[in-house]
Amino acid sequence: MTGPRRDPDGELRARLREAAGVHRPDRARILARVERGRAAEDQGAARPRLPDWVRVAGATAAVAGVLVAGGCAVASVVRDDAPARHPVAAPPGSRETGSREAGPLRSSGAVDPHSNEFWAQSNITLGTSTALTALTVELRVAQTGSVTSTGAWRSLPADDFTFTLDERDGFLVYRWTLKAGRTVPAGEWMFAGQYNHERGGRDAGGDRYSAAATAASGPLAVRGGFTPGG
Template identity: 45%
Template sequence: MNEDISRRLREASEAHQPDRARMLARVERGTSGATVRHRTPSIGRAWPKAALACLATAAVLATGGLAVAGIVRTPPPSDTPTVPAVPSPTGPSPSTSTSPPVTPPARASAPPGSTGPAPTGTAPSGSRPTASESSRVGSGPLWSEGSVDPHSNTYWSQSNVALRNSRPLSALTLEVRIAQTGGVQNTGSWRTLPSADFTVTVQEDGGVLVYRWVLKPGRTVPAGQHAFAAQYNHAAGARSAARDSYHVDAQASGSSVTDRGGFTQTR
């Protein structure tokens, strides 16, 4: 069945309006012809009319059914576009992992002030440095030794220099150099010789804290053993004295003598 026949059948089906009452009346007239003529027709003459009416009814119904079937068979075009399915990825989705931040350990705070002995003109009791045979440095009539005081602690330290001279000294300059290892600050100094005999200065020079004792003109250091000490705060923890040093210049009997050295840990 081509498109033209389908169209015609569809138009005929849509235009047709079957009249059931008329059809039944026609069938009745065909089957009751004897009443009109006031006589009973024979079976042979009435049968063809009834068969013809049935065939006409069947033709009308068949035509309508074909038209409906053509309409049903031809679906209307769809306005909804078909979207192809996109397959979902089968692999795991990438994830980005970050390392947890590393928290630095808490740093101990320094004490509110110096914990060492207060500076005085003479050595405090129990703080007098003692000499070690292995660290002694001698030059003629002058002998010296440097050490870190055993009373030093986590926040504060004291560096000692012990001097021994066999002859009186008419001139003396002692310099102690404490390396800046973090938080190094002057907290004082002392000596066993009279404070009025010396000019004392403390200053920072190129990352080094410098303590200097200078014997005033006309004063004399008698023969014997003497001590000098530099005190300072520093960053919390055990401080290394590997970069610390001292230097001694003196005059004895008209001759110049010089000593120098470092500081040993005594604890």
């Protein structure tokens, strides 16, 4: 008569249950293994993990870069939208260092740089961009003491003008008048009055000049004072 059959699988399961009931896991060993595993993963990584403060700094720099780029773009837009600035021309007839402009006629006055302590010459430079059919130029030299005329000249033909010299109202007055039927061509021309004066430097602040002309566009006029000689 045979005895009962053994159940190897059943015995194994029973022993495993018994062992599981008395087993107590070693927490310290488990944690140590976990840490070793993490260390191995960090060493084998292709790119090391950066510290938190480095990542924060990098993110801050990136944001700053975006803000700077945006600021530059805004500045560029503002600059491009600003209205262009253009030089403003002086209005006709305004005086600039003894010079006046009136349409096609312009002028300036200056004491000749070759003047000396006894003698001087006052130069009137007259420029015109169109032909003139009438012209009268007058130079008034203030009587500052012993002022006497020593001559006058002009760069245009002498036969085209009538010249007069007077002394009135405290001025020595030189006047050139274009003769009828004559014309002054476009260009730059000079009229000069020469005179003696008391020894020493003479103040030309009270001297004046004026010119009245006629062109195809109508009457023109300029006037001004004198800058010191060079």
